[in-house]
Amino acid sequence: MPVSTLSWSSDRRDPYLSTLSSVLLSAVQQEATANQLFVDQIGMSLLAHFAQTYGGLSPHDGNQEGGLAPWQERRAKEIMRTRLASRLTIADVAAACKLTPSHFARSFRRSTGIAPHDYLSRLRIDEARRLMLTTELPLADIALICGFGDQSYFTRIFSRSVGASPGAWRRARSEG
Numbered sequence: 001m002p003v004s005t006l007s008w009s010s011d012r013r014d015p016y017l018s019t020l021s022s023v024l025l026s027a028v029q030q031e032a033t034a035n036q037l038f039v040d041q042i043g044m045s046l047l048a049h050f051a052q053t054y055g056g057l058s059p060h061d062g063n064q065e066g067g068l069a070p071w072q073e074r075r076a077k078e079i080m081r082t083r084l085a086s087r088l089t090i091a092d093v094a095a096a097c098k099l100t101p102s103h104f105a106r107s108f109r110r111s112t113g114i115a116p117h118d119y120l121s122r123l124r125i126d127e128a129r130r131l132m133l134t135t136e137l138p139l140a141d142i143a144l145i146c147g148f149g150d151q152s153y154f155t156r157i158f159s160r161s162v163g164a165s166p167g168a169w170r171r172a173r174s175e176g
Helices: 015-030 036-053 070-082 090-096 101-112 116-134 139-145 151-162 166-175
Strands: none
Touching: 015 036, 036 090, 036 101, 036 116, 070 090, 070 101, 070 116, 090 101, 090 116, 101 116, 116 139, 116 151, 116 166, 139 151, 139 166, 151 166
16 A cells, blocks of 8 residues: 655654664765665665655565565676676666566565675675786776776775775785
8 A cells, every 4th residue: 555644753753764864874975986776775765664654554464475586586686797887776676677676675685685785795896806816907997897986985895895905805815
């Protein structure tokens, strides 16, 4: 059933809205090259929260369907793999799977156990590792090839994921 009105009590603080808004603002302000897939996902989380909390929308109960069909999961993963360097959005991948962005994000997580943004980040990190091991390309080039907007963003995400900067990681593997 669609949401027709939103109702909010101004005397009640909403910690979820506070947190999601803060994360979204932080991503947009701090990252000139913010990953669009991540920004889309946070935006959809806000919309889902509004619909459930202030619009009376109830989540589906009973039947735990909701995963992607096998062809949709294959297609989504293929698109993410082949378009690492592009400005890929949830809407792009969802359209290829013939789903709305919010339904796609929810179904992808149910099918894979991971959010689309996190899946794409892992693919990008894996490709960066492969390129660092098999080529002499500068890290700035690897960052762009793998879909990171610039080397500093790449370094931040890589370090957070791997536990070492790309340069340190590459040196450690070339010395052995």
